[in-house]
Amino acid sequence: MALISRGFSGRRSAADAKLPPGQYLTTDFPVLSAGPTPHIPLNDWEFTINEGTQVLRRWDWKSFRELPTENITADLHCVTRWSKLDTHWEGVSLDTLLADIETDAEYALARSYGDYTSNLPLDDLLNKQAWIAFRFDDDDLAPEHGGPARLLVPHLYLWKSAKWVRGITLMQEDQPGFWENLGYHNYGDPWREQRYSGDE
Amino acid sequence: MWRVATVIALHDETATARTIRLEVPDWPGHVAGQHVDVRVTAPDGYSAVRSYSIASASNSERRIAITVERLPSGEVSPYLTQQLAVGDRLELRGPIGGWFVWRSEQTEPIQLIAGGSGIVPLMAMIRSRTAAGGTAPFRLLYSIREPGAVFYRDELQVLSEHDQSVSLTYAYTRATPINWPRPPGRIDAATIANATWPPNLSPTCYVCGPTSFVESAAGFLIASGNSPDRIRTERFGPTGDRR
Numbered sequence: 001m002a003l004i005s006r007g008f009s010g011r012r013s014a015a016d017a018k019l020p021p022g023q024y025l026t027t028d029f030p031v032l033s034a035g036p037t038p039h040i041p042l043n044d045w046e047f048t049i050n051e052g053t054q055v056l057r058r059w060d061w062k063s064f065r066e067l068p069t070e071n072i073t074a075d076l077h078c079v080t081r082w083s084k085l086d087t088h089w090e091g092v093s094l095d096t097l098l099a100d101i102e103t104d105a106e107y108a109l110a111r112s113y114g115d116y117t118s119n120l121p122l123d124d125l126l127n128k129q130a131w132i133a134f135r136f137d138d139d140d141l142a143p144e145h146g147g148p149a150r151l152l153v154p155h156l157y158l159w160k161s162a163k164w165v166r167g168i169t170l171m172q173e174d175q176p177g178f179w180e181n182l183g184y185h186n187y188g189d190p191w192r193e194q195r196y197s198g199d200e
Numbered sequence: 201m202w203r204v205a206t207v208i209a210l211h212d213e214t215a216t217a218r219t220i221r222l223e224v225p226d227w228p229g230h231v232a233g234q235h236v237d238v239r240v241t242a243p244d245g246y247s248a249v250r251s252y253s254i255a256s257a258s259n260s261e262r263r264i265a266i267t268v269e270r271l272p273s274g275e276v277s278p279y280l281t282q283q284l285a286v287g288d289r290l291e292l293r294g295p296i297g298g299w300f301v302w303r304s305e306q307t308e309p310i311q312l313i314a315g316g317s318g319i320v321p322l323m324a325m326i327r328s329r330t331a332a333g334g335t336a337p338f339r340l341l342y343s344i345r346e347p348g349a350v351f352y353r354d355e356l357q358v359l360s361e362h363d364q365s366v367s368l369t370y371a372y373t374r375a376t377p378i379n380w381p382r383p384p385g386r387i388d389a390a391t392i393a394n395a396t397w398p399p400n401l402s403p404t405c406y407v408c409g410p411t412s413f414v415e416s417a418a419g420f421l422i423a424s425g426n427s428p429d430r431i432r433t434e435r436f437g438p439t440g441d442r443r
Contacts, residue, residue, distance in 0.1 A: 003290070003291050004243055005279070006283075006288060007283040008240045008241065010240070010242045010248050024275065030435075031435050032435060034432065034433065035431055035432060035433055036418035036428045036431050037415060037419075080251055081249060144415055178299075179299075181298075182298035
């Protein structure tokens, strides 16, 4: 039973109905990062899919951009409680990037420039649920938002959508990523409000 | 798990920011730099939660302080800074966060860089150092709009006068005190060179403030020779925030 805060009325809006519990709507695009923003020249950029020490697939920027792309409309939910609705992105589906890879791995670790990592079940990257996004609102993705390219997994809290992504490692056993090691939930479903470790 | 906290004191830091001291009987303790989630609930059951950095040092008295800056269009901060009274109760979750923290075991030089209300978690680090009798050399570069907007002014002044190993530099962005040597302006490469540790001392740098401030301060730190992996950041506010 929540404690009533004398004198607090709060603001409610029609859009709240579309929001997961405990979130509020913003029209800005806040930035949360643990360290400085890396700036990666496109000539140096690469994206790999690994399993163990083996590199299964590798793209440079040119070959990556030759892959078929999709336009994505997604709601974003940050664990710090802001949500931003109907955002527009362009990216390459993980279904495309993982096509034809034979694996019995059940988990994946997104790896980023700047050494950020985030883990999730491999199933959450498949079936039109995840992209490597490189355009936001018809502009190249800005470095502070993860450009040149970031993972976009909008059905999980946004820390799972690793900025400055450089690859995916397929794993037999789950391995916590950066925030998952620092008190945040291992899975991070905003609709079940899985913010911190210990949340159901 | 939500804990019930009772407001035991209120103190205005500036015209728009208030420090709220809370007693939390089951507080498990915290590390400097961590934050709490604060939940307020209207009589009809509608509730809102916001995160606030803890301003107080780690202590065993089960008391914490947060400092809240009132955002003109905010939903929760106007309530916390204008209506909340001593004796009122709040719900808290935390402490939260294990990255943007300073622990008293750290002995290396520490560079703190605050933009506006980004001073709050850095103040917790300074206070924790003092409370632990720490000797790690600290420098604080505090970028602030004008003299009247400084949080914790007297405490910072006393500390920098009495403790040779805590040095304090203000960088005013809009208006300065009379006869201030540096004209008002945002921090730049020269400010960073003059007011921060030489990179060869390998300081750990903590930068907290609005997004645009953190982006630029972290960029100058790297350009002057600091390693990106020695720089920890905490950002707030929208992408294009200017203050």
